[in-house]
C-alpha cells in the first residue's frame with residue numbers, strides 16, 4: 001500500500017516537471033521563431049536592411065515583407081482589393097535609414113540580387129537610385145510606376161518561381 005502511494009506521487013511529480021519542461025521548450029521555440037521573422041508573401045526570412053513595412057488604415061494592421069519586390073506586390077494586391085494603406089516604410093539601400101516607401105526612388109529589375117526576382121531596391125534620393133543602377137543595372141522608377149500593370153505582372157510571375 002505504502003509503496004504504491006509513493007510511486008503514484010513520484011509519477012505525478014514526473015508529469016508536472018515534464019509539463020514545465022514542455023512549456024519552457026515551446027516558449028523558447030516561440031522566441032526563436034519571433035527573432036527569425038518570415039515574409040508574409042513568400043515566406044523568406046526577413047532581412048532588416050531590405051524589409052518593407054506596410055500599415056493598413058483598418059485597425060492599423062502592420063504587414064512586413066522581405067524586400068521591396070514583395071512589398072510592392074502586396075501593396076498592389078491591397079490596392080486592387082480596395083484595402084487602404086496608411087503608411088509604408090522601407091530601408092534606404094545605401095544608408096539603411098527607414099524612409100517613406102510611398103515617396104521612394106526605386107531601382108527596378110537590377111542584376112544585383114539579394115532576395116526576390118525581379119530585384120527592387122528603394123532609395124531616399126533619386127541620385128542614389130541612379131548611381132546604384134549605373135553600377136548594378138536596372139531601371140529607375142517612381143513609386144507610382146512600380147504599381148503599373150506591366151510591373152505588377154512581372155512581380156506576380158516572380159512570386160510563382
Ligand SMILES: [Zn+2]
Pocket residue numbers: 039040041042043044065066067070116
Ligand atoms: Zn517576400
Ligand SMILES: [Zn+2]
Pocket residue numbers: 044066067068069070115116
Ligand atoms: Zn524578397
